[in-house]
Amino acid sequence: MSDHKHAGNGSPESGDEQRGxxxxxxxxxxxxxxLLTIWGALMVLTVMTVGVTLVDFxxxxxxxxxxxxxxxxxxLVATYFMHLRWDRPFHTLIFLGSLLFVSxxxxxxxxxxxxxxxxxxxMYLKKGQ
Amino acid sequence: MAQLVxxxxxxxxxxxxxxxxxxxxxxxxxxxAHHFDTPRHQFEAGKLGIWIFLITEILFFGGLFCAYAIxxxxxxxxxxxxxxxxxxxxxxxxTGVLILSSLTAAWAxxxxxxxxxxxxxxxxxxxxxxxxxxxxxxxxxxxxxxHERTLPGRYFNPEHEVWELxxxxxxxxxxxxxxxxxxxxHGEAAAPQAEPVPxxxxxxxxxxxxxxxxxGAPVRPRNVGVFFSIYFCMxxxxxxxxxxxxxxxxxxLRKTLRGEFGPSNFGAVDYAALYWHLVDLIWIYxxxxxxxxx
Numbered sequence: 001m002s003d004h005k006h007a008g009n010g011s012p013e014s015g016d017e018q019r020g021x022x023x024x025x026x027x028x029x030x031x032x033x034x035l036l037t038i039w040g041a042l043m044v045l046t047v048m049t050v051g052v053t054l055v056d057f058x059x060x061x062x063x064x065x066x067x068x069x070x071x072x073x074x075x076l077v078a079t080y081f082m083h084l085r086w087d088r089p090f091h092t093l094i095f096l097g098s099l100l101f102v103s104x105x106x107x108x109x110x111x112x113x114x115x116x117x118x119x120x121x122x123m124y125l126k127k128g129q
Numbered sequence: 130m131a132q133l134v135x136x137x138x139x140x141x142x143x144x145x146x147x148x149x150x151x152x153x154x155x156x157x158x159x160x161x162a163h164h165f166d167t168p169r170h171q172f173e174a175g176k177l178g179i180w181i182f183l184i185t186e187i188l189f190f191g192g193l194f195c196a197y198a199i200x201x202x203x204x205x206x207x208x209x210x211x212x213x214x215x216x217x218x219x220x221x222x223x224t225g226v227l228i229l230s231s232l233t234a235a236w237a238x239x240x241x242x243x244x245x246x247x248x249x250x251x252x253x254x255x256x257x258x259x260x261x262x263x264x265x266x267x268x269x270x271x272x273x274x275x276h277e278r279t280l281p282g283r284y285f286n287p288e289h290e291v292w293e294l295x296x297x298x299x300x301x302x303x304x305x306x307x308x309x310x311x312x313x314x315h316g317e318a319a320a321p322q323a324e325p326v327p328x329x330x331x332x333x334x335x336x337x338x339x340x341x342x343x344x345g346a347p348v349r350p351r352n353v354g355v356f357f358s359i360y361f362c363m364x365x366x367x368x369x370x371x372x373x374x375x376x377x378x379x380x381x382l383r384k385t386l387r388g389e390f391g392p393s394n395f396g397a398v399d400y401a402a403l404y405w406h407l408v409d410l411i412w413i414y415x416x417x418x419x420x421x422x423x
Binding site for chain 1: 168169172173176177180181183184187188191192194195198199202203217221224225228229231232234235236238239242243351392393395396399402403406407409410413414416417418421422423
């Protein structure tokens with residue numbers, strides 16, 4: 001990529017820190033323009049997700065759209081702000097792994113959600129509500 | 130200090146047992162801990178550590194998201210009813226504030242990597258100020274909820290019925306009769322589980338007058354307070370993370386003022402920013418889940 005910059009280049013104050021020598025290029029330095037672009041995209045998506053609530057798409061569509069936009073935003077934050085794009089793939093792997101386990105946790109629990117609904121309704125009937 | 134230790138150790142001669150005391154890497158870099166071979170070694174280890182911490186945070190919040198998913202799927206009418214008590218405007222403002230603070234945090238990492246001290250200080254201070262703004266908005270929202278008594282569980286006893294709320298009136302301005310249909314269209318239906326508010330019930334503190342529901346106004350479903358239990362748990366836990374983030378950034382600021390950060394030592398800024406982005410990331414989901422229920 002052309003926007004790779006060598007850490008320490010062109011910075012007047014870095015001399016002192018650079019005594020360590022060869023190993024100064026520890027990680028990718030994100031260009032300012034890219035940071036601002038991602039920020040702009042996140043703001044646009046935020047406005048979009050609020051705007052979408054004004055329209056009724058019916059059923060669960062609004063919820064699905066809101067979650068899709070949130071996921072795109074989360075993806076942008078993770079990929080660029082959190083450096084995953086230039087980071088070790090292992091970090092992306094464990095990050096996605098945790099999301100996988102959270103979704104397993106939630107979906108397995110959802111399978112069981114109505115287990116006690118009968119006795120709850122019974123209880124309310126007894127209480128006369 | 131590490132430098133001093135390195136000098137003392139090197140008096141034992143170049144052949145002395147431990148090896149790394151004579152290593153120029155350690156002698157020249159006071160911020161390279163002695164159990165790491167190189168700055169890269171140290172940076173990568175820290176990075177893996179912070180990522181594993183972030184994973185545990187995601188799993189930690191997963192429990193609350195699970196509670197949300199269960200209750201919303203069982204009682205969608207409660208969420209539709211309760212969300213009128215939240216102010217989308219403040220939620221959106223806070224989303225913008227957090228996203229902007231994520232930008233300054235990511236920029237701070239860049240500044241640390243390039244050794245731009247002034248900009249680094251500016252971006253850290255900006256991040257802290259934005260985080261404080263977030264908490265101020267949260268304070269406004271929470272105090273409003275305490276005044277309105279839209280509180281968790283059985284303490285939910287609102288001053289205003291849902292049809293009195295501007296958010297409700299705005300959403301139903303041109304279709305007063307549309308209300309009931311809107312509530313019923315969301316699956317499980319409000320009707321069988323609904324608990325009509327008895328007309329004689331005092332609405333709240335000192336509410337002497339009887340409020341007459343307009344025709345078509347939704348009846349209050351049972352257990353609306355559970356929504357606010359979930360709301361306060363999720364935003365509260367998130368708020369605690371924001372406070373922890375502020376403390377972290379102040380600690381980073383102190384280290385910056387001491388001149389600790391530069392191209393070969395910016396790990397701490399990076400780790401703090403990663404944590405901060407995760408806090409932002411969780412809010413990105415909380416905002417539509419709590420404020421933008423349709």
